[in-house]
Amino acid sequence: MLITETAKIHEYYQALLERKESYVGIFYVGVKTTSIFCIATCRARKPKFKNVEFYTTVKEALQNGYRPCKICKPTENANEAPAQVQTAIALVKENPKEKITDAQLRERSISPEIVRRWFNKNYGMTFQAYQRMYRINNAFNELKKGKNTTHTAFDTGYESLSGFGYTYKKLIGKSPQQSVGNTVILINRFTTPLGPMFVCATEKGICLLEFTDRRMLETEFKDLQRLLKANIIIGENAHISKAKKEVAAYFEGTRTQFEVPLHTPGTEFQNTVWNALKTIPYGTTTSYKQQAVNIKNPKAVRAVARANGCNRIAIIIPCHRVIGKNGALTGYSGGIERKRWLLEHEHQ
Known part of the structure; x- marks a missing residue:
């Protein structure tokens, strides 16, 4: 949303002049003379008051023709987890079988309130829910390797087998005994120069990579779970790690092709279209x-467009x-300005 309230505009401009960290992610300032947008802490020379306008989201700044500043990198730094949250996430990864309490966070000078707010805003869940998913994913992998259910439950920090079984079934969709051989969809989040993205993967490969503000994202999640007959839970596997590295290299301009395996449930026609896209x-x-024409079905233009949209x-x-x-930019789920940015990036 474009900020039009005079008092708010003056407040944000003063925060920009003072480089106030507390305003990072609260507003994005577009500089009319350069067509660049920044976050509050940008170190670049400050623009004149008459040359700025303020937006509440990255997407709106992009849609209005502004490009991310190369100095403050607003799409990455405004959405990246703050240091305290990164430390909390590291604790979970280092102790996948333990429940990290508020007291343990405070012992490390981490504010549980800051962590909770960040997870609610960026994942739509609590930090405790994130931990439960991570622990259950760890248990899922151990059970697939043949570990005893009872030992897995107590090793994962549960005080009772029933409590473990209830949480496991709620997240995975089946009981520990029934889930061996099942598919699970892991989801992770990372930042890019065009904003944060969600990446999902199964054991076969990447099955979703979308900007977190993509329209109809919830519908995509539901369709993916229906097609794969699996639940989405927090986690990371080798495919997700590889995708993150390759996408980062793409944005850095050092990678033009991707090697990470993909898992693309869909119709035969859709997969034909998607495979053709990869050859561009x-x-x-x-x-x-x-x-x-390339897929030898020249009359299927509309069907091709629909498959692209899927x-x-x-x-x-x-x-x-x-x-x-006619050379015009057509619809793109991430937004036309992101599409323009990606095409310009590839032509540099």
Whole structure:
């Protein structure tokens, strides 16, 4: 939302002048003379009051033609977990079988309130729920390797087998005994120069990569769980780690192709279209009509467009490289300005 309240505009401008950290992520300032947008703590020379306007989200700044500042990197630094939250997450990863309490956080000078607020805003869940998912995912992997259910329950920090079984079934969808051989979808979050993204993966590969503000994201999650007959829980596997590294290298300009395995549940036609998308060379564009020709179905232009719209794996399956036959940028789930940025990035 564009900020129009005079008092709020003056407040935000003063925060910009003073580089107040408490305003990071609260507003994004667009500089009309440079078409750049920044966060409150940017070290660049401060613009004049008459040359700025303030937005509440990255997406709105992008939609209004502003590009991320290369100095303060607003899309990354405004959405990256603060130091205290990063330390809390590290504690969970280092102690996957233990419950990290508020007291343990305070012992390390971590505010439980800050951690809770960040998880509610960025994951839509509490820190305790995040921990439960991480512990249950660890238990899921141990059970698949043949470990006894009772030993797994108590090793994971549960005081009773019934409590473990109830939580496990709620998150995984089946009891510990019934879930061996089942699929589980892991989800993780990371930041990019165009904003934070969610990445999901199964044991087979990446099954979702989307910007967290993507329209209809909840519907995508539901469809993915239905198609794979699996629940989504917090976690990370080798595919997610690899995807994060490759996407980071892509944004740095050092990678033009991706090697991470993909898992793309869908119809035969959809997979034909998605596979064709992966053949569009880096730095080039094509049209829906040309796509239809490439898959030897020249009359299926609209069906191709629909299949593109159903692609759940942004950037790696590069639907952003498809434009209108007249050269105009067409719809993109991440937003037209993100599409323009990606195309310009690949043409540098």
